Amino acid sequence: xxxxxxxxxxxxxxxxxxVASVFxxxxxxxxxxxxxxxxxxxxxxxxxxxxxLGPAGARRALRVxxxxxxxxxxxxxxxxxxxxxxxxxxxxxxHWVTLDTPGAERLKVGTPLLFDTxxxxxxxxxxxxxxxxxxxxx
Amino acid sequence: MALSVFALCGFAxxxxxxxxxxxxxxxxxxxxxSVPAASFAYFLTLVPRIGDGEVVTASWNWIPTLDIAFALRxxxxxxxxxxxxxGTGALVVLYSGAYxxxxxxxxxxxxxxxxxxxxxxxLVLAGDLITLFVFWELTSITSFLLISFETEKAxxxxxxxxxxxxxxxxxxxxxxxxALIGIEAGTxxxxxxxxxxxxxxxxxxxxxxxxxxxxxxxxxxxxxPFHFWLPGAMAAPTPVSAYLHSATMVxxxxxxxxxxxxxxxxxxxxxxxxxxxxxxTMVLGAFIAVHQTDLKLILAYSTVAALGLLVLLLxxxxxxxxxxxxxxxxxxxxYKGALFLAAGSIDHGTGTREIGALGGLARAMPITSAALxxxxxxxxxxxxxxxxxxxxxxIEAALHFDRAGEAAVLVAxxxxxxxxxxxxxxxxxxxxxxxxxxxxxxxxxxxMLAGPVLLSVLSVVFALAPVLIAGDLVAPAAAAVAGEQxxxxxxxxxxxxxxxxxxxxxxxxxxxxxxxxxxxRPVSARIADxxxxxxxxxxxxxxxxxxxxxxxQQTRLLQHxxxxxxxxxxxxxxxxxxxxxxxxxxxxxxxxxxxxxxFYEATIAGVIIAGAGLAIRANDRLTAVAALGAVxxxxxxxxxxxxxxxxxxxxxLIETLTVxxxxxxxxxxxxxxxxxxxGTRVRDAALSIAAxxxxxxxxxxxxxxxxxxxxxxxxxxxxxxxxxxxxxxxxILVDFRSLDTLGEIIVLAVAALGVVAMLKLRxxxxx
Numbered sequence: 001x002x003x004x005x006x007x008x009x010x011x012x013x014x015x016x017x018x019v020a021s022v023f024x025x026x027x028x029x030x031x032x033x034x035x036x037x038x039x040x041x042x043x044x045x046x047x048x049x050x051x052x053l054g055p056a057g058a059r060r061a062l063r064v065x066x067x068x069x070x071x072x073x074x075x076x077x078x079x080x081x082x083x084x085x086x087x088x089x090x091x092x093x094x095h096w097v098t099l100d101t102p103g104a105e106r107l108k109v110g111t112p113l114l115f116d117t118x119x120x121x122x123x124x125x126x127x128x129x130x131x132x133x134x135x136x137x138x
Numbered sequence: 139m140a141l142s143v144f145a146l147c148g149f150a151x152x153x154x155x156x157x158x159x160x161x162x163x164x165x166x167x168x169x170x171x172s173v174p175a176a177s178f179a180y181f182l183t184l185v186p187r188i189g190d191g192e193v194v195t196a197s198w199n200w201i202p203t204l205d206i207a208f209a210l211r212x213x214x215x216x217x218x219x220x221x222x223x224x225g226t227g228a229l230v231v232l233y234s235g236a237y238x239x240x241x242x243x244x245x246x247x248x249x250x251x252x253x254x255x256x257x258x259x260x261l262v263l264a265g266d267l268i269t270l271f272v273f274w275e276l277t278s279i280t281s282f283l284l285i286s287f288e289t290e291k292a293x294x295x296x297x298x299x300x301x302x303x304x305x306x307x308x309x310x311x312x313x314x315x316x317a318l319i320g321i322e323a324g325t326x327x328x329x330x331x332x333x334x335x336x337x338x339x340x341x342x343x344x345x346x347x348x349x350x351x352x353x354x355x356x357x358x359x360x361x362x363p364f365h366f367w368l369p370g371a372m373a374a375p376t377p378v379s380a381y382l383h384s385a386t387m388v389x390x391x392x393x394x395x396x397x398x399x400x401x402x403x404x405x406x407x408x409x410x411x412x413x414x415x416x417x418x419t420m421v422l423g424a425f426i427a428v429h430q431t432d433l434k435l436i437l438a439y440s441t442v443a444a445l446g447l448l449v450l451l452l453x454x455x456x457x458x459x460x461x462x463x464x465x466x467x468x469x470x471x472x473y474k475g476a477l478f479l480a481a482g483s484i485d486h487g488t489g490t491r492e493i494g495a496l497g498g499l500a501r502a503m504p505i506t507s508a509a510l511x512x513x514x515x516x517x518x519x520x521x522x523x524x525x526x527x528x529x530x531x532x533i534e535a536a537l538h539f540d541r542a543g544e545a546a547v548l549v550a551x552x553x554x555x556x557x558x559x560x561x562x563x564x565x566x567x568x569x570x571x572x573x574x575x576x577x578x579x580x581x582x583x584x585x586m587l588a589g590p591v592l593l594s595v596l597s598v599v600f601a602l603a604p605v606l607i608a609g610d611l612v613a614p615a616a617a618a619v620a621g622e623q624x625x626x627x628x629x630x631x632x633x634x635x636x637x638x639x640x641x642x643x644x645x646x647x648x649x650x651x652x653x654x655x656x657x658x659r660p661v662s663a664r665i666a667d668x669x670x671x672x673x674x675x676x677x678x679x680x681x682x683x684x685x686x687x688x689x690x691q692q693t694r695l696l697q698h699x700x701x702x703x704x705x706x707x708x709x710x711x712x713x714x715x716x717x718x719x720x721x722x723x724x725x726x727x728x729x730x731x732x733x734x735x736x737f738y739e740a741t742i743a744g745v746i747i748a749g750a751g752l753a754i755r756a757n758d759r760l761t762a763v764a765a766l767g768a769v770x771x772x773x774x775x776x777x778x779x780x781x782x783x784x785x786x787x788x789x790x791l792i793e794t795l796t797v798x799x800x801x802x803x804x805x806x807x808x809x810x811x812x813x814x815x816x817g818t819r820v821r822d823a824a825l826s827i828a829a830x831x832x833x834x835x836x837x838x839x840x841x842x843x844x845x846x847x848x849x850x851x852x853x854x855x856x857x858x859x860x861x862x863x864x865x866x867x868x869x870i871l872v873d874f875r876s877l878d879t880l881g882e883i884i885v886l887a888v889a890a891l892g893v894v895a896m897l898k899l900r901x902x903x904x905x
Contacts, residue, residue, distance in 0.1 A: 024787075028865060028868045028872075029862070029863035029864070029865055029868055029869065029872075030863055030864040030865050031864070031865055032783035032784045032786075032787055032865065033784070033787070033865070033868070034784065034865070034867075034868040034871060034872070035871075035872070036788060036871070037784070037787045037788045037791060040788065040791035040792065040795065041791055043795065044791065044794060044795060047795070047798060066890075067890075067891075067894075070887045070890060073883065073887075074883065074884065074887055077879075077880055077883060078880075081876070081880060091877075092876045092877055092880070094861060094873050096862060108862045110862065112861065112863070112869070112872040112873045112876070113872075115872045115873075115876055115879070115880075116868070116871075116872045118883070119871075119872070119879060119883055122883040122886055122887055123883075123886070125887075125890065126886045126887060126889070126890040127795060129890040129893070129894060130799070130890060130893045130894075131795070131798070131799060131802065133893075133894060133897050134799070134802040134803060134897070135802060137897065
């Protein structure tokens with residue numbers, strides 16, 4: 001697809017989508033969002049990139065192969081699952097640490113967020129692993 | 139602590155072995171052998187304690203909710219087996235280092251060997267049925283890897299698959315049996331189960347338990363009709379044969395029977411089945427061995443016979459029989475290990491294992507020959523060897539067997555005679571006469587002689603001084619099998635008694651067999667031919683071929699590759715099942731007062747309906763895809779308006795990507811007009827209307843149903859205080875039900891791999 005407008009808008013839009021996807025992942029525990037939606041949005045950012053500059057460009061922007069993302073995502077989710085086991089609890093038990101932030105609310109970070117990050121990575125990897133080869137086939 | 143370290147160190151070695159730089163050096167084998175030797179030394183230190191009736195245990199919680207523990211437990215029986223496994227393990231590792239010196243893949247071989255050793259030690263030391271089962275399966279897998287070690291040989295691959303299928307199938311049955319035992323006994327703890335006495339034997343599930351456990355044990359221990367995998371497994375390198383088929387893997391089944399004897403044994407079913415299968419296996423193995431010419435096959439079939447003997451003894455199950463079984467277990471491990479290792483040494487030194495091509499090796503290979511001679515004397519069961527004591531004990535036990543003593547004696551005498559003939563034939567051909575070999579025979583290096591010599595020497599020493607093993611080793615083992623104290627007095631010479639006279643009778647039979655073997659060969663060949671397709675080995679192959687054929691046919695029928703037909707079948711099935719379910723329940727209640735319809739609701743519904751209509755009418759795919767996109771976004775809007783923002787968000791993103799995906803795969807699909815004749819359109823329309831109507835009814839019915847809101851309330855209440863999240867949907871996904879999510883992302887990953895594979899396949903098909 002060769003569109004001047006798309007190519008110029010792409011950088012801006014793709015970055016925006018990526019930031020939004022991380023935002024979705026982060027706030028997922030309290031507001032609509034989460035790893036699945038965030039991952040889909042991040043994948044859309046790269047697909048947009050691929051539409052504007054071709055799949056090879058998108059692969060360069062991604063830096064690692066999609067399969068690597070899938071593996072890392074599964075590994076991250078598994079790690080989050082096993083942290084509880086190390087602490088002596090059944091698998092997938094949530095563990096939390098409270099961080100003191102300058103703001104009013106104290107920030108709670110826990111293994112569910114790590115788990116959701118794994119979901120995010122797997123979703124990005126799976127979508128790109130299917131769409132990019134299809135685009136390259138044309 | 140020490141117990142678990144010495145029991146499981148094999149696995150550490152298995153993981154490290156491929157990366158150790160020691161295999162290029164001759165001393166590599168010595169170093170590696172020191173690990174099992176250390177285990178052996180540790181178990182040796184346990185002998186006095188276990189002899190005093192003590193039990194050493196180690197246990198960790200594994201799945202506490204199911205009352206399953208990772209437990210190790212050393213009693214007399216476990217200790218005897220652990221000593222055999224670690225002791226022969228050390229000798230076999232030492233032997234392998236020299237046997238495969240300089241061969242590529244020695245590191246890999248050692249990894250398999252140590253993995254097998256660890257599994258086998260775990261199996262015999264397990265104190266929990268599930269722990270035992272895990273190690274049981276591990277021995278099947280590691281022995282598969284060992285048998286198929288020379289992967290380039292088709293024969294080795296075939297033999298390995300056969301061993302895996304037979305023992306793996308038995309393993310499945312065994313798991314079922316263990317589960318039933320767990321249900322009936324209320325525990326998986328082996329000590330509790332065996333201490334429970336007749337609880338299992340009197341339970342209503344006794345017969346299924348017995349059948350399943352025997353299926354596992356008989357396949358593992360190569361009992362008729364599963365005996366055929368063992369000779370096949372001779373494709374493995376010789377040290378493997380020695381290890382798998384003398385001391386360890388094939389004894390696993392016998393070990394299991396001995397282990398569970400106090401819980402399952404001494405019933406009519408147990409006695410009849412075990413004595414019958416054991417006898418058939420023993421006689422069959424011995425007589426097939428007579429006709430073999432490959433040294434390793436001779437040993438393999440004589441092993442089958444020995445395993446039959448052990449099963450027969452456990453079937454008889456009296457104190458005398460249990461004592462005989464334990465003595466013979468030890469004796470057989472010693473002499474069969476020595477024989478296999480000596481056979482490997484002969485193969486190594488002469489270049490062949492064909493007994494017809496060899497002769498007069500006593501001069502060129504004196505040490506190997508000596509070990510072989512002691513082994514053969516043991517096989518024959520005559521002379522100052524432990525196997526002789528074992529054989530006398532067997533006949534003694536058979537004489538005192540009150541159900542079918544005469545038959546048992548007959549079996550023992552006849553099979554003993556055949557085995558004597560095998561041993562005599564082997565010795566006569568290999569050791570005596572003029573030297574014959576494909577190339578000039580030479581003696582093997584000391585690493586390969588240490589094993590056979592040591593094992594043979596022990597065979598003789600234990601026979602001359604049975605007091606060394608009687609009280610500390612055999613008696614505790616027999617006590618564990620019998621479930622009560624067993625008096626063990628062993629002696630080489632009992633004076634002239636019935637057992638000795640019967641032994642002499644089997645000597646006469648041996649003479650007859652030797653005299654008749656050559657004359658009878660055509661007859662036995664004809665019998666084998668006539669049995670042809672009914673022989674278990676052939677039955678295995680034909681059933682395997684047929685299984686593959688059925689699999690291919692049903693795949694061709696069900697996996698035709700037409701997506702639209704898959705969809706049609708799925709929808710039709712769903713419609714039929716749901717419709718049946720609804721009519722079976724006598725219909726559904728529909729409430730037709732739905733309140734006012736807001737303007738925006740009507741608009742969204744209109745968009746969805748219009749989109750669907752357009753998609754149906756569309757003649758080109760782009761229109762159809764765009765119209766379906768409109769439907770999807772309409773549904774997403776419904777989610778958004780009715781309080782499911784998460785779902786709406788995801789639906790929007792999915793819809794966007796789906797439209798994109800459609801566009802990308804467009805030109806690969808056949809043209810619409812090509813697939814849709816009037817007939818198919820009518821069929822699809824009918825199916826769609828039925829599915830849509832049914833779905834509508836279901837949705838409407840769900841409003842009137844009162845559903846259980848316990849979970850909803852629970853999640854809503856606990857989400858914030860327990861899981862620290864206000865978004866209940868997300869908390870369910872990543873915390874409350876994260877195991878589901880973990881499964882789902884794994885499915886996603888696998889699906890992505892499948893897509894890549896399909897695309898690659900396509901590209902290779904049409905370059």
